[in-house]
Amino acid sequence: MELQVTTLEGKSAGKVTLDDAVFGLEPRADLIQRMVRYQLLKRMSGTHDVKNRAEVAQTGKKFGRQKGGGGARHGSRRSNIFRGGGRAFGPTPRSHAIELPKKVRALALKHALSAKAKAGDLVIIDQATAEAPKTAALRAIFGKLGFSNALIIGGTELDTNFALAARNIPQIDVLPAQGINVYDILRREKLVLTKDALAALEGRFQ
Template identity: 70%
Template sequence: MELQVTTLDGKADGSVTLKDEIFGLEVRQDILHRMVRYQQLKAMAGTHKVKHRSEIAYTSKKSIKQKGSGGARHGAKSAPQFRGGGRAFGPEPRSHAIDLPKKVRALALKHALSAKAKAGELVVVQNVATKEPKTAALLAKFGKLEWSNALIIDGAEVDKNFANAARNIPQIDVLPVQGINVADILRRHKLVLTKAALEALEARFA
């Protein structure tokens, strides 16, 4: 697949050939769904916690006589059936993470890249280096390029001026190529790759 390379100023700067084994796959929604679910569950804190009967600071005095009241034989007020008592079978801190084979995760990333390429939402830029960290100037460039909702992937290190200028722009995410992931790709309308990021991805899947 041939794709035109552009600059931040919107000028053409040659072209690149995308590898079909990375950007030309027939998209499988089931693999993408599995990967997004894997990421979301892994990101969950799992810190939900309630106090159980043994953790309640309440009187342990027997509330009523054992016999003769005509009611149930209740003990301490910290029992779950009483107001202010402990919770029965409540949530405990735990990990929500699920397992997903490494090969499936790698395949899901290829399918996400292929989905963007197939939809015409993949853009390749020469680089994103800027001279000054000016948000207003960068926002004007994004307006000309129609990048209102985009994930921008740079090389091993993101240009510092560009990152500082872009961090206050809503619906714009900037990541180094090591941080590229399926969930972030799918939640943004456009995927913007620098040539350095493209070369790194092709080397990763070689």
């Protein structure tokens, strides 16, 4: 598969040939879904917590006599059946992360890239640089290129001015090549790769 390379000024900068082993697969929704679930569960903090009967601030003294009270034989007020008592079977801090084999994760990324290529939402630019960290100027450039909702992947090192200018533009994400992931690819309409990012990606899967 061949794609036209463009510059940020909208000019042609030649063509590139995409590796069919990375960008030419038939997308599998099940693999992509598994990877998105893996990412979302892994980033959950898991800090939800409630107080059980050992943690609430209530007396542990037996509040009634064992017999002759006309009711049940209760002990502590910390019991979950009383107002102000501890909660039974409530959430405790834990990790929500699930396991997913490394090969499956790599394959899911290939399928996400192939899905963007098949849909025509993959754009290759020669480089992602800016002369100055000016958000207004970069927003105007993106408007001409049609990047209203896009994920831009640079090389191993991002251009500082470009990253600073892009970070305040809504629905525009900028990541280095090693930060590319399935969830961020899917949450943006267009995937924009620099030539350096394309080389890094294809080299990563060889």
